Amino acid sequence: MATSNKDSRASRPKAQQIQFENSKLFPVIIEELQKGHTVKLNLRGISMRPFLEDRRDQALLTKLNDPKVGDPVLAEVGPGHYVLHRIIKMEGENVTLMGDGNLRPEYCTKADLRASVIGFYRKGRQTIDRTDGWKWRIYSWIWMRITPPIRRWPLAFHRRIWLKIFKPKRI
Numbered sequence: 001m002a003t004s005n006k007d008s009r010a011s012r013p014k015a016q017q018i019q020f021e022n023s024k025l026f027p028v029i030i031e032e033l034q035k036g037h038t039v040k041l042n043l044r045g046i047s048m049r050p051f052l053e054d055r056r057d058q059a060l061l062t063k064l065n066d067p068k069v070g071d072p073v074l075a076e077v078g079p080g081h082y083v084l085h086r087i088i089k090m091e092g093e094n095v096t097l098m099g100d101g102n103l104r105p106e107y108c109t110k111a112d113l114r115a116s117v118i119g120f121y122r123k124g125r126q127t128i129d130r131t132d133g134w135k136w137r138i139y140s141w142i143w144m145r146i147t148p149p150i151r152r153w154p155l156a157f158h159r160r161i162w163l164k165i166f167k168p169k170r171i
Contacts, residue, residue, distance in 0.1 A: 022081070022082050023081075026114070029041070029061070030074075030114050030115065033061060033062060033114075033115050034063060036063065038060055038062050038118065039061045039115075040058050040061075040121070041058060041084075042058050043055070043056075043058060043059055043084065045099075046101050047083065047084075047085065047100070047102050048084065048101055049100060049101035049155065049159070050101065050154065050155065051100055051120075051143075052100070052122065053122075053123075054168075054170075055170040056122075056123065056124070056168045056169060056170055057120055057122045057123070058121040059119075060117065060118040060119050060121070060128060061115040062115065062116050062117075063116070064113055064114065064115055064116050065116045067087055067090075067095075067110075067116060068087065068090075069087050069088065069089060069090055070086065070087065070088075070140050070144060072085065072086050072087075072117040073085070073086075073113050073115065074116075075095070075097055075108050075112050075113050075114060076108065076112045076114055077108050077112065083099065084117065085097040085098055085099045085102070085106065086140070086144070088105060088144065090110075093111070094107065094109060094110075095109060095110055095112070098148075100143055101155055103148040103151060104148070117131055118131060119131050119133070119136070120136075123168075124169055
């Protein structure tokens with residue numbers, strides 16, 4: 001007796017989500033990136049708002065590749081403390097990072113940069129918004145010119161009004 005596709009899907013076990021501590025997960029991810037693989041990472045946290053949303057968007061990471069000011073990167077800013085932020089300044093070996101939703105920078109060295117970001121899967125879409133694409137470059141150009149004292153206003157609007165009207169769908 002043959003079963004329909006609908007019946008076989010219903011009998012499959014549901015995927016189980018497992019969460020790991022960043023200090024345990026990221027070394028494994030970095031090892032895979034060093035082997036030449038790419039990694040799709042579910043984003044957690046609000047430090048990259050308003051463009052990226054907690055538990056909604058995903059980043060596609062690759063082995064570190066010639067990071068420049070404006071590029072989003074995965075960095076280890078303290079032992080076992082990883083962030084995915086944008087590079088806002090590079091002076092010699094020193095790197096200044098800031099999340100788009102942050103008002104204060106974080107600091108590390110070039111040796112602490114772990115991965116480059118190829119792009120982001122936003123709003124549940126299956127197509128990637130590439131970091132070298134026109135859309136991301138325009139967002140970046142505008143946002144990086146808004147200084148933290150002024151940045152607080154659009155961030156407050158986004159948090160207090162926009163997100164109440166347009167609730168983000170979580171993955």
